[in-house]
Amino acid sequence: MGAGITALADALKLEPAFFPPIPSGDIEPRTTMLTRLFSDPSLLPDVQKYSGWGEDSDSDDNKLKDDDRDAQDDGSELRDDSRTQSEHAGEDDDDDGAEEEDDGDETEGDRPKKRGPKKRKMTQARIERSKVRRIKANARERTRMHDLNSALDNLRKVVPCYSKTQKLSKIETLRLAKNYIWALSEILRSGKRPDLVSYVQTLCKGLSQPTTNLVAGCLQLNSRNFLTEQQCQDGGRYGAGSFSMHSYPYQCARLSSPHCQPSSNSHALRTQGYCSAYDSLYGGSGSPEYNSPEYEPPVSPPLCINGNFSLKHQGPASPENEKGYHYSMHYSSLPGSRSTAAHNLVFGSSGTRGGIHSENVLPYHDMHLHHERAPAYDELNAFFHS
DNA sequence: TAGGCCATCTGGTCCT
């Protein structure tokens, strides 16, 4: 696939070093990493090297911060003092809380005198200004956090599990997004249709059990079944984090239905299994499970295993939505259009490989691509087509 | 009731 990647990089007008390896062991602060990650697509394929962000990198992150704090010991002392003051002063911002600063020198008492430039006397005007500044800063901080939450909401909508009634927590959203990006980039890298179970495992890596259940539920796959299946299959061949590209028979929750009974015919089983799973994953085909009270209809980009996804915009478009999803393109539904080729790439050129028929898939003209590189997708499809 | 998640306030730090 090396040449393929090069062609893909060309099609996307990316730097030649697409998918460069990230030196392992380079742990950086979470915010820096996220910024870099989302601004530099070339790093996506190695996201998994950062697996365990939630735990390991957090501690590393904290370690760094602790080091920082050590270097700023004086600052934290001040901080603790001010914290205590504010606690004693109560929550009321209007209660001349700033005057406490003013009295700082007098109330120091047993505390050693602080060095450095002496604080200027807080005049009434300064106090007022300080209060106004604080109030404005609070408002800005609220707005900032609301923006952050809006962005997280948008992220929730494009990861493979979305429910308005059972929202993923912030941390789980980020973890799932990371896994999702990894899984998609892996699909792009290999150019093969992934094994569904491994795909779900990849998505769920590092997620809490409730979230794993939620994701598996959203994907219409009984998590216990797939976990059990995993353990039963040749002792860890599908170990955590693996992203096996070959398929094998597995049991999904829907296999109990009359047309999905396990049989000795592995091909038939595989076919039926995929049929059920993908069927549901693609949003469609009148699956009754969608009426489950626990999950809303799969408004998430269904499994997006075809490398594309449709964003769900229900309700009025917010300015942010308009801003963030400005680009959209509709694939032609003409016979023999490029979408077919792209579709075949991930589902196998036979069109029935793994039991997937093109008619089970939402037509591309119903799927909106939203990507800042939207113009490049034509070329990307050309690549798929060739 | 403990624990998880969240919103908010707050002060510190960095940058313009």
Place this chain on the structure above:
DNA sequence: AGGACCAGATGGCCTA
């Protein structure tokens, strides 16, 4: 000086 970003503290809400 002021804004952006960050992280700690706190309290509320919800659920097992």
